[in-house]
Amino acid sequence: MTTSGPHDPNNPYEPMPAAPPVDPREHAAVPAAARPRTVTAAFWCWIAVSAVLVLSLIGGLSIDRAEVEKALREANTGLSAAELDQAASLFVTLAIALPLVFLVVFLGSAFPMRAGRNWARIVLAIFGGLLLLLTLLGTAGASAPIAIALVALIGAAIVLMFVGQSNPYFATRKTGY
Template sequence: MTTGPHDNEPLPSAPPVRPQQTARPAAARPKTVSIAFWLCIAVAAVLALSVLGGLSLDRATVESALREADTGLSGAELEAAAGLFITLAVALPLVFLIAFLAGAFPMRAGRNWARVLLTVFGGLLLVLTLLGTAGASPIVAIALIALIGAAIVLMYVGDSGAYFRSR
């Protein structure tokens, strides 16, 4: 092995070590956030049942109900309206179900965007349920209103705000 002209020179010095930035300790998840998470999961479960209910709708039964409601629609219009009704009975709860599941887990982890997402979709579902356009029975409507309202409130009260700010 041959030695070169630089073999005896010292190695260059290492770059200076920066003191590590002290990270704020992660706040423990407050009980209010955990309860809000489970309330959101309960809302998602109710919405899943609603999707299943929409899938079980019979087109002929819907057409018959529209005929009895004396909507003044012709045969082809009744068929189209029944199809639209069934599609919306499945699609609307499915959209809200996806939003609640997509937001619940990140919200529990302290992601503020998820809290906002759940607030927006929860508020919209709350309004639709109160207006009666969600198609839910009165018992289901009352349950949804209570679950959504409590989840939204719990995401903002007590230690919840500090938890989301610390993330």
């Protein structure tokens, strides 16, 4: 058995030519654009919204289910005892679950948004808009001062993420996590 060399007439394949030399200036690290103040301000707005949600979650954990059922009974809703029991359970569950879901989404997306991830900006805008709508409709269960604070913080955060200074920051970081 013989081996064929690079110039063997029986070997139809030629070796690959050497790669051209690399110019180090072509692969120099491009300095990352500085984070605009608007993105930093939006981040802190989301952190403040998350703090309000933590307070809401604590309030939801302290709800007395019997008091909710009593309030429903006094409202003369016309529900049977079993329906009152289900409605009270649903109210308490939602009072805990909704703030918890929004809290996880906001905290899970605020840090990547601050790092310039466009997907996180979109997630925050969608969930922020949903919470804004629920708060304005009065279904978020927030008192008036808390509702005003939530509306102001969420509105400011969404606007700050999409103003002119923020857009180029997100455009330069469209790849990656």
